[in-house]
Amino acid sequence: MNPYLTSFRAIVFREALRFLQQRERFAAALIRPLLWLLVFAAGFRAALGLSIIPPYQTYITYEVYIVPGLCGMVMLFNGMQSSLSLVYDREMGSMKLLLTSPLPRWWLLFCKLAGATAISVAQVYAFLAITAAFGTVVPPLGYLMVLPALIVAGLMLGSLGLLLSGIVRQLENFAGIMNFVIFPMFFLSSALYPLWKMAESSEILYAICSVNPFTHAVELIRFALYGQLNAPALAWTLLASIVFMALAIYSYNPGRTGMARRG
Template identity: 75%
Template sequence: MNIYLTALSAIVKREALRFVHQRERFIAAMVRPLMWLLVFAAGFRAALGLSIIPPYQTYITYETYIVPGLCGMILLFNGMQSSLSLVYDREMGSMRLLLTAPLPRWWLLFSKLCGSTAISILQVYTFLGVAALFDITVEPWGYVAALPALLIAGLMLGALGLALSSFIKQLENFAGVMNFVIFPMFFLSSALYPLWKMAESSPLLRDICAVNPFTHVVELIRFALYLRLEPLALLWTVLALVAFMLLAIWGYDPERGMTRRKG
């Protein structure tokens, strides 16, 4: 057990040091959601009037509505960026060295996932702190209740990034693949508008959003911030986490997965 914990600590520390030395990564993680919160929301506020929907007990501003979706955006982008580092490490050879350690491969991948998720959660709480400066707040206990939701959501989106990184052979292909994952997942979800609003324009599009795992991530965070549990969102997020993690473990198996030709 000490060996497992030592490996976990070392990999998490490596992720933290990499993040500390990449300050622009933190700035970029803040700029995207703050642009939506402070700039785009001003334009969408009038066009997307919101009714009283769970978990809200009264009418809310559009800025308040999109905060959980922007928290999910931070988790999504950071999960994908963490998978980019895996592709880079694999090309440089350090990933191959890590995976030859005398520990189960699933534990090494899980340790990598824990490191990236911890950084993602730190970024989310920083964003929530900045949002509070603009009077976009929730109950104090809501920030505490959101932690388990952010943890599960971050692990799921990070596992998705791990699974994708096992299929990407070269660093140059990463951007193209990510564009077909990040933007559809984000825009085809309840992050920016409720599903009932989507159904008014296209029931088919609403159904697509309803099966999007990112929609359930956003709703899980949204309800948690208001001290409520959304069982369906929790179920689908956990199922997606298990599925993506199993796919990542398979993908990094040198005998069966997509990395077998890398040697």
């Protein structure tokens, strides 16, 4: 078999096997968004009235609005969790061994990214199934239409995780970096409230939210769930994916990280 396909299958299978062995990771990935959906949304429902905004054709409840943002939350946390495992593998030596293979480094990193994205997509569908059981449903066709959007968003957030894993060299420092990235990206986005509400309170925060890649990933998912394509969100998400992946490949350059000397 082609060595590229062999390595792809082996790395993706290893990522899936690791995930299946970490049941707590799967539970934690679902508990966070479900807490927002079932607890916080009940309190915010009265405070945050929502007008008719695309892609919605009528007034919606707050729970319906935040489902795409919570899907993004699942993918964001999984992307960071996967990057944490990369830092761990690098300290334990398995990542160094992988990167010494004759295959191009960019291909090996892409295989890790593909495995992380597949896990993210599976987690999102599990979350959507639970939300449907609690009565927060989307159009039936949306569950199929959202798949490409989830893949693109997962690649973007996974690439960001790869970049962080290439920059942060010590496992004990990574948790702080994760929080520094995750929470600003999540709260300064359209995941929990529409951008027009942010514009009413602060034009500066609105500008920050508008350029936040996570905002565009959420909007891409939101429109796809209702069978629509948000072309600007798709373009920005793809652009962010390319930039993050290019920087991640550069950060794993042995001449930059000193990884080859430490190996």
